[in-house]
Amino acid sequence: xxxxxxxxxxxxxxxxxxxxxxxxxxxxxxxxxxxxxxxxxxxxxxxxxxxxxxxxxxxxxxxxxxxxxxxxxxxxxxxxxxxxxxxxxxxxxxxxxxxxxxxxxxxxxxxxxxxxxxx
Numbered sequence: 737x738x739x740x741x742x743x744x745x746x747x748x749x750x751x752x753x754x755x756x757x758x759x760x761x762x763x764x765x766x767x768x769x770x771x772x773x774x775x776x777x778x779x780x781x782x783x784x785x786x787x788x789x790x791x792x793x794x795x796x797x798x799x800x801x802x803x804x805x806x807x808x809x810x811x812x813x814x815x816x817x818x819x820x821x822x823x824x825x826x827x828x829x830x831x832x833x834x835x836x837x838x839x840x841x842x843x844x845x846x847x848x849x850x851x852x853x854x855x
Contacts, residue, residue, distance in 0.1 A: 738763075739774050740782070740794040748793060757790040757838045758812040762799060767806040773824035774807060781830055790838050811837055 740761060743751065752758050761778060763770040774794075782792050811819040811833065818837055835841035 738794045738796060739779050740792045742796055743793045744797060745795060745799055748795060751791065751793065752812050752815055755791050756814055759790055759792045759834075760795055760810040760812070761792070762795045762806065762808045762810070764796065764806050769805075769824050770807045777824065777827050777830060778809070781827060781834070786839065787834055790834065813837055 743760075748758075748760055759782075761774060763774060778792075781787065782790070805822045807824070808820055808822045809830075810817055819833060821833075832841075
């Protein structure tokens with residue numbers, strides 16, 4: 737059962753070229769992780785008004801370059817795939833990815849100690 741607009745890979749390629757922010761979820765009918773992750777984590781996230789500027793689609797057909805596990809969530813920004821994690825993730829991880837890639841949140845900065853070792 738699809739939870740987002742279902743498109744073919746060919747249709748998705750055209751959409752990615754036209755739209756600035758696109759998320760594509762690749763699922764398959766025999767995936768128990770998809771049965772929980774998509775409706776319980778992804779659907780509520782994308783119902784949030786904060787993410788309404790991101791287009792979300794689902795692909796259920798086999799892809800040209802299939803992955804070994806499902807679901808795979810592809811994050812596209814301005815025509816480029818910037819991330820494509822496979823499997824499920826907690827809601828806060830998905831929201832953090834969306835906030836960083838699409839909502840202008842800066843990634844955490846690393847503190848680098850530049851002082852001399854024996855100073």
